[in-house]
Amino acid sequence: DTAVSQTPKYLVTQMGNDKSIKCEQNLGHDTMYWYKQDSKKFLKIMFSYNNKELIINETVPNRFSPKSPDKAHLNLHINSLELGDSAVYFCASSQRGPVSGNTIYFGEGSWLTVV
């Protein structure tokens, strides 16, 4: 079973459109994230959700909005897509424990291309 799954894997869309990427984790983790990876492979955190509460919003345009219906899901909605939004978006989850650190587990990524 896939621990962190996200759909779609590939998405090609026109500028100005609105799109969503869905994510689900079956690890029982209490924190979920969205990361963006650019063409140079740089990974940057966009959002994290802990117990359905937004913890971080790293200078991301408000065209991007995370939606978490429950602890196991964190969807990413993007409005008015721009060319610069083309990237790979990774969903991830973690469970910080008393002994282990904040190990984050990633999904396989969603390749977004805006044309």
Added chain:
Amino acid sequence: GESVGLHLPTLSVQEGDNSIINCAYSNSASDYFIWYKQESGKGPQFIIDIRSNMDKRQGQRVTVLLNKTVKHLSLQIAATQPGDSAVYFCALDGGGGADGLTFGKGTHLIIQP
């Protein structure tokens, strides 16, 4: 703020040789460090981690070394195999709260036959 850097963007080694990937960080409050491997078309995968109260940790063919004095982290891969070809990221955690990891820029490891 935090910054995480790598000394080499690309590292090419012969199959069977050992490889060392380096990472420098600036946040002295970081208490947990992780190495991730990302194969082409896939998400980053956890390889090995180390806490700040340790200076060395070994896994299967991999060893992570942490030098807190100079804020340096390294990943050693022994007897490299073709399957080791990937981009490797170091990541660090400042601890506390639900903030995510900060990732380095990545090193592309190429295994030559």
